Amino acid sequence: MxxxxxxxxxxxxxxxxxxxxxxxxxxxxxxxxxxxxxxxxxxxxxxxxxxxxxxxxxxxxxxxxxxxxxxxxxxxxxxxxxxxxxxxxxxxxxxxxxxxxxxxxxxxxxxxxxxxxxxxxxxxxxxxxxxxxxxxxxxxxxxxxxxxxxxxxxxxxxxxxxxxxxxxxxxxxxxxxxxxxxxxxxxxxxxxxxxxxxxxxxxxxxxxxxPAASGAADGDPGAAPGGRTLRRILAELPYVRRILVCFTVANLFTTAVFVVIPLYTRSVLAEGGGTVALLEASLGVGTLVGSFTGARVPGRPTVTGAYCLGLMALALALPGLVAGRLVLAGCLAVAGWCVGVIGVRFVSLFQRLVPAADKPGFFAVMQAVLGATFPVGSLLFGLAGDHVSAQTLCLVQAAGLVPAACALALLGAPESVGPVGEPRPATVGGGR
Structure with missing residues (x-):
């Protein structure tokens, strides 16, 4: 050593x-x-x-x-x-x-x-x-x-x-x-x-x-440290699985913002790299603020998440109706704030709902599932951007978030007893 x-x-x-x-x-x-x-x-x-x-x-x-x-x-x-x-x-x-x-x-x-x-x-x-x-x-x-x-x-x-x-x-x-x-x-x-x-x-x-020996042996790469496969982990967490489905659908539309920003800057605003930097900064600053303030937002995570997705839909729709550099920058800051709040509230919820032995495997599959939509969304919106205006793409993004927000709002609270027999309060991850 x-x-x-x-x-x-x-x-x-x-x-x-x-x-x-x-x-x-x-x-x-x-x-x-x-x-x-x-x-x-x-x-x-x-x-x-x-x-x-x-x-x-x-x-x-x-x-x-x-x-x-x-x-x-x-x-x-x-x-x-x-x-x-x-x-x-x-x-x-x-x-x-x-x-x-x-x-x-x-x-x-x-x-x-x-x-x-x-x-x-x-x-x-x-x-x-x-x-x-x-x-x-x-x-x-x-x-x-x-x-x-x-x-x-x-x-x-x-x-x-x-x-x-x-x-x-x-x-x-x-x-x-x-x-x-x-x-x-x-x-x-x-x-x-x-x-x-x-x-x-x-x-x-x-x-x-x-590092100290962990005792983990090489085995099935699809298995969690506790020996349970990732498929079984998700099968025994139906509430968490439904949340992941909602956000996978939402990410298909939200991640396209990185394609829309340069297209909007060039074709709608007719401006240069300084504007791209301003818009990226607005999104990033909003996300940072949301990450720091997310724990203070009241309500159950699913309700808060539904409201945030709805607010994000409004923020993305406005630049599709009103063109302007400051309008888009402000809306991206709001959208970023929603992303930050959602991240904090739902990662905290998963930390409470997922058994400790399953967490490494669960968070691995969570990242893979949510990240898989990024290349798909980028390709689809990039291809569409050559045929419709960037403002139309903003409206499509906003419309795509509405079903995910509604589905999340209908989930309610998790069961009072977890799938592996662990007692859980009915308002896990609720407001502080």
Whole structure:
């Protein structure tokens, strides 16, 4: 077992330093996470804007939708492979290798774009490679938290890691279109390469603790740690399963916003990358505020979720009726707030309803099910964007959320006794 990182001198009582400052190992890895997530989001937003504004004349909607689908497919398609790789390899090696490979890919793309015209297949291939690296990096980082911090700091570290994902994505989204307008894809890829390379160097200098043996053996990749298959877990949680179906349908329409934003900016507003940055920032800030305030919103989660989906439908419909940069920015902020509130309330609900032994398997399948709609929605709305106006796409998004909101409202409260015999209050996850 390697020695832990030297600790900083203790801060005076009542003025304890933040975890990223008093634990240098975690701080370095956390900064690597910020850099990689900002880079991949910057690349996605930047190239999507480049396709719509500069590279494609005939079918920019399809080109942008296909790009976003390619960028999100690895996290869904490779979930079993990622799980095995993270379980069987040293976590520092996985993190360092994926960040390093992503840096090499981005640097090669920058050199190609700088010396000659960049063909579209190269941009798609780079997006697929970077998304694949991130699909390994993110879950590996979450899994390695106990190897970086003491037991009493695990919850703090996890919360810190999750809360900064939105901040990193927001920063990357803000820069993506702006960098493309000023430095082209070559400058965008060079910035991403610098971020990935720095992350790989930071992680290389960190000493991970040797994890204690968990006793888990390699087995059925579709089984949860307690030995129960994911299908059985969901079969015994009908209430949770219905909620997941509602949000899977809703996500088909909500995730298309990342395709609609550049199309709306170009075809309706006739503006540039600065407007794309403003709109992405509005959505990101709204999501952050919703994440911080979601626990204070009263009511049962299903009722709150139904109201939030209804409010999101109104927010997405308004830009379809009234065109304007500030109108769209304000509506995206409201939609983002709804997303943040829904995330907080329903993850908390699932933490209470799902038995502890089934949680790792459940959250794995939850991410796969909800994430599977992203590439489908991107393709469908991108293709439609070449035939109908972006304002019509906003109205379609809004209409698609209404059935999901109604279905969620009709679910009511969970059973007073859980499917595995655990007593549960009738208003689990209700208002505080």
């Amino acid at each position: 390697t020695a832990p990182e030297p600790a900083l001198p203790p801060a005076p009582e009542g003025r304890r330093l933040p975890l990223v400052l008093r634990n240098r190992a975690f701080g370095a890895v956390w900064l690597g996470q910020v850099l990689t997530q900002a880079a991949v989001r910057m690349f996605q937003v930047g190239v999507s804007w480049w396709l719509v504004a500069y590279a494609v004349d005939g079918a920019p909607g399809l080109a942008s939708g296909l790009f976003m689908a390619v960028s999100t497919l690895p996290a869904v398609a490779l979930a079993p492979v990622v799980a095995r790789a993270v379980a069987r390899n040293a976590h520092r090696s996985v993190l360092r290798t994926t960040a390093g490979v992503a840096g090499i890919v981005a640097a090669a793309l920058a050199a190609w774009a700088w010396t000659s015209g960049l063909p579209l297949p190269a941009a798609y291939a780079a997006a697929l490679a970077l998304a694949t690296c991130q699909a390994f990096f993110d879950p590996c980082l979450t899994t390695s938290v106990p190897e970086l911090v003491d037991d009493e700091d695990i919850e703090t570290a996890t919360g810190f890691e999750l809360s900064t994902q939105s901040l990193a994505g927001l920063g990357g989204a803000l820069l993506g279109a702006l960098v493309v307008d000023r430095a082209g894809v070559a400058g965008l890829a060079a910035g991403c390469a610098a971020a990935y390379g720095t992350a790989a160097l930071l992680i290389s200098g960190v000493r991970f603790r040797t």
